[in-house]
Amino acid sequence: MSTRPRDQGAADALVDAVSSVGLQARVEPHVEADRRDDIVVVLPTGEMIAVQVKSASIVTSDSAPGQRRRWSEGLAGDVVGVVVADRITAGGRDDLNQAGWSWLDLRGHLRLTGPGVFVDTDVPALTGPGPDRQGLDGRVGVELAALLLLDPTRRIGVRAAAAILSRAPSSISETFTAMLTAGLVDSERKPVVPDLFWALAERWRPVGHDLASIPGPGPGRDNDALRLGLDDVESTLGWALTDTVAASVYGAPVSMRSGHPPDFYVPDQTTARRALHLLGPAVSASSRACRVRVAPVPLVCDRRVDATSWAREPWPLANPLFVALDLAQDPGRGREILQAWTPARPWNRVW
Structure with missing residues (x-):
């Protein structure tokens, strides 16, 4: 299984959250060729549930439908999909619940539903998220997000973005890394939509x-x-x-x-x-x-x-x-x- 850094962090966070409610969970680094199970949850009966983790910076009522469509690709019918996000709004939670998705809001709430299990409870929050988890901290993050969203199909390099935005290449490189970690851009530095749009909308506050x-x-x-x-x-x-x-x-x-x-x-x-x-x-x-x-x-x-x-x-x-x-x-x-x-x-x- 090939896992991006943010996905791996999300999987670890989910294991910790599941363990905090008294269930056993472990990350599965080796899986069958046709499966992408990230985690196995062991129930008190000894039965095991295969879980696949989907990560995001934020989930809202607006972004959730598009995110779910993307996350559903390749998700096997017997695998429980769990969304792990820095923030899931009330509307986003309602959408995921109605669609039958499980989720972990890293601010401190876990909902896990599947065969033989139903958990909907507060859990310890992830402390000290740091700027790399936010992705768009600072003015450079806002400027780079806007540039990427203007042409989401274009792959833009660090130096090209730095020249357009009149920023130091080192600042652009650091921001790209933060966005990648937050799941807001992919490995080719193209924006993940609509996630990046809604993350930018959260910080769009003109005077x-x-x-x-x-x-x-x-x-x-x-x-x-x-x-x-x-x-x-x-x-x-x-x-x-x-x-x-x-x-x-x-x-x-x-x-x-x-x-x-x-x-x-x-x-x-x-x-x-x-x-x-x-x-x-x-x-x-x-x-x-x-x-x-x-x-x-x-x-x-x-x-x-x-x-x-x-x-x-x-x-x-x-x-x-x-x-x-x-x-x-x-x-x-x-x-x-x-x-x-x-x-x-x-x-x-x-x-």
């Missing part, structure tokens, strides 16, 4: 400001100061339309009233401050003309989409990836939209 007015089209001293970037959209830096209005342009199943205030990403805090000064702060959120958000990563405002040839939208759009990350912040309607939205080519669905 926004509600404005009293919206910039007008055309040249002008104020527009130059605001760095709108309306010329040569796809090769320059500038404002990027995002969230609900942008999702609608891309064909996502959103419902919004006429005149819905747009949301924009701006390149940096300096631009956001200029926008507040020149356009004025809104008295209240309900009276805002628009909202500006500082882009969490430079790629947002550097990889914009010009929609003027195929949509009635003069504003440059944020890439569908970043629009989806904004929608993902709404645990209700936003995530329902994501479940029903697959962007047209050449963009990729990674959620």
Whole structure:
């Protein structure tokens, strides 16, 4: 059996958790050629249950269906599949339970079901997870995740990623290692989807400001100061339309009233401050003309989409990836939209 470092750690963690509830369990390093049993659990009756471990950084109600489809490939009918994850949300637990999957949340809960066994109890939490288990700790992790998800089929090397992100190759290499350990990229450094998307969504927290007015089209001293970037959209830096209005342009199943205030990403805090000064702060959120958000990563405002040839939208759009990350912040309607939205080519669905 060939086991990735994270999978091996997950198997060891599951053995410890099963042992803590009074059952015997052992890792099986040698198996038959047509089997991939990671662990054998021995019941008090002497019967044995074959278990195969599937590891993830996080499991949510949104990510679980896609993850289960991938995990089910090659899982024999008499083998119990157990998901071991750093975090499994309430919605993720419900999905796994309904689908008949067992799971271990490393924060301290085990659910193990199979022939002759039913365990659903708290267990000792894994202590000291460390940055390598998180995968996306730090700004470099967020930037690299965004870069990988923009083109999930592309294999990108350390030096190429470092050049694009203006980061030291050593930092990129360390981050790739952390992502691999966390199960967020594969051995070819390609993103594991939707796992990486939802891990990034957990850390996607742009800072926004509600404005009293919206910039007008055309040249002008104020527009130059605001760095709108309306010329040569796809090769320059500038404002990027995002969230609900942008999702609608891309064909996502959103419902919004006429005149819905747009949301924009701006390149940096300096631009956001200029926008507040020149356009004025809104008295209240309900009276805002628009909202500006500082882009969490430079790629947002550097990889914009010009929609003027195929949509009635003069504003440059944020890439569908970043629009989806904004929608993902709404645990209700936003995530329902994501479940029903697959962007047209050449963009990729990674959620």
